[in-house]
Every structure is written in C-alpha cells, then in structure tokens.
Amino acid sequence: MAATASVERASALEPYDGVRPDAAWREEVLRLAERRNAVILAHNYQLPEIQDIAHHTGDSLALSRIAAESDADTIVFCGVHFMAETAKILSPDRTVLIPDERAGCSLADSITAEQLRAWKAEHPGAVVVSYVNTTAEVKAETDICCTSSNAVDVVRSIPADREVLFCPDQFLGAHVKRETGRENLHIWAGECHVHAGINGPELAEKAAANPDADLFIHPECGCATSALYLAGEGTVPQDKVKILSTGDMVKAARDTHARTVLVATEVGMLHQLRRAAPEIDFRAVNDRAACRYMKMITPAALLRALREGRDEVHVAPDVAERARGAVRRMIAIGQPGGGE
Numbered sequence: 001m002a003a004t005a006s007v008e009r010a011s012a013l014e015p016y017d018g019v020r021p022d023a024a025w026r027e028e029v030l031r032l033a034e035r036r037n038a039v040i041l042a043h044n045y046q047l048p049e050i051q052d053i054a055h056h057t058g059d060s061l062a063l064s065r066i067a068a069e070s071d072a073d074t075i076v077f078c079g080v081h082f083m084a085e086t087a088k089i090l091s092p093d094r095t096v097l098i099p100d101e102r103a104g105c106s107l108a109d110s111i112t113a114e115q116l117r118a119w120k121a122e123h124p125g126a127v128v129v130s131y132v133n134t135t136a137e138v139k140a141e142t143d144i145c146c147t148s149s150n151a152v153d154v155v156r157s158i159p160a161d162r163e164v165l166f167c168p169d170q171f172l173g174a175h176v177k178r179e180t181g182r183e184n185l186h187i188w189a190g191e192c193h194v195h196a197g198i199n200g201p202e203l204a205e206k207a208a209a210n211p212d213a214d215l216f217i218h219p220e221c222g223c224a225t226s227a228l229y230l231a232g233e234g235t236v237p238q239d240k241v242k243i244l245s246t247g248d249m250v251k252a253a254r255d256t257h258a259r260t261v262l263v264a265t266e267v268g269m270l271h272q273l274r275r276a277a278p279e280i281d282f283r284a285v286n287d288r289a290a291c292r293y294m295k296m297i298t299p300a301a302l303l304r305a306l307r308e309g310r311d312e313v314h315v316a317p318d319v320a321e322r323a324r325g326a327v328r329r330m331i332a333i334g335q336p337g338g339g340e
C-alpha cells in the first residue's frame, strides 16, 4: 500500500531548480510577498533556506491555524499538497499557493475517497477517523480527523460500542489500538515511504550505542509513527523517549540536560533543533529519512510562485464544507499538536 502515485510522480519529475538562495533572492522573495500581501509558511521538513525565509515555520496544523488567523490575502504554503489543501479548507476565501503542486505525499496517497467509501460500505455505522495526512476528498468522507498527538484521545471520544475505521497510517493505527485496547478498531494498511528508513533494529541499535541520549520522536508527520510504535513496544528505553510535537520538540531541546539527542523523524527537523540549541549534538536516527516531496519546494519554485501566482490550490466548495467539519472536530479534541 505504501508505494503509490506520489512515489511514481516524484521519481518521474525533477524539482524545479536553478536559482541560488542568495541575498538577491531573499530580497526579491520578500519584496514580492509584500506586494501580494502574502504570508509565507514553511513546514519543518522544508529545505533550510525555505525555512529561513518563511514568515512562520511549524507543523502542518499549526501553520493552517496561522493561515486562518492571518489577514494576508495570499497564503504561500511551502509544504506538501494535503497541507496546502487543509489551509484552503480552513481559509476558503484566501488565495492559497503551493510553489510546486507536484509535491504530494505517499501516505496521503495510501487511500482514495473511492476506497474509503467502499470500506465504509463494508462497515455501516462505523466512525471514520483519518490522520491529517489525507486528501481533501478523503477528509470529506471522514467523521473526525486526527494528528498523531491526539489520535488516542479522538478514538477514546467515540462510544466503545461503535466500530472505528482508522486510516491511512497503519503504524499510528497500531499504536492507537494498543493504547485504547479497542478490538473494534479496523486499520487501513497505508504508510509513508519515509517510514521504511526508520526501522526497529536501527532505532534500537542507535539507542544502545548512545545510552545517555534522549530520543525525540516527532509524531506530526507520518514519517515518525513507526518509531512511535516501537517506543510503545519497549524496543527503546521508555524514559529516554520523548514523543513531542514540533513546538514541544524545540522547547525540549532548550530544556534537556542530554548532550546528545537522537531524532526520529524527517531530517529537515534538525535545522530548527540546531538553531534552538546549538550546543547539543542532534543526530538523525536515519539520515536518509528525507521526504523528496518536501524538498520539491525549491528557491526557484518559491520565486516562481510569488511572481506568477502559481500553483493555486483549489478545493471544491462542497468537499471543503464536509472536510471542514472533520478538521474542526480534530482541533477540538485533546492536544492536536503544537506549533512553532
């Protein structure tokens, strides 16, 4: 279920490139953003130069909230497509641009709305819980969206006798099933291709080689949910494991007494952590765990977005309306995940 349309798309298409992120680029990007009254948002897994020029950097939900509260006319979302869609769902009256619309997500591609409708038909009356890494069409078929931070609370909020369909991330689903002990929770067998890079033996080996290190697991993007599952299984020592949203991870970096921190997530996160606590040795559990879709938002693509007003993100109003309910329920339950 993992290797899907996004993988094929990204391997077939090279990033739009050719512009150096120098001082002239910075000046031009900021000038054009001001002229458009645009706010530039960058996910933590973006290239460092994109994170550094953005007005706000954070996780997808925090950025969507910032977008909804901002009075900018245009939101330039430097992230992957489902994130820009979520911003559009929450801010339907704004222009939302993604600098390269080919930036997909293999986890979001793990399930289509059609597949979800067929699954629902097999389980009439079931409550559908979808991870936020899904397309707008899938969100429109969903009762409650969740993030990794509040997935357990979301499922606990559903009456015990109701069946639950959980999609698309199988690792997060397994974690939720174990935490809630819920037998009537059905899990879709989707995953993110970056998961494969953060596997159990590697995690256990790194933890054993660095016994004094903290282990930070960022649950917001799907790439860390296998680590989340392994931590719960006891593959790595529980007291060293800190399951943190992006904002809390940066705070924990400032507060920890550990000299070394192992980071089990997409490698782009290291940039924010090293900026927050330069004296700590942050090491990726797997330094190959890079999301190629995130890296499609290049300096050239950002410049093009601001010059040409592309690529604009559209969500059909009826789809957005139905999806908005599921996203708002997510925000209302528990700790949906931190921000910057």
Ligand code: SF4
Binding pocket: 080, 104, 105, 106, 107, 108, 133, 192, 193, 194, 195, 221, 222, 223, 266, 291, 292, 293, 294
């Ligand atoms: S890291 Fe995985 S879940 Fe996150 S955007 Fe990339 S493909 Fe999707």
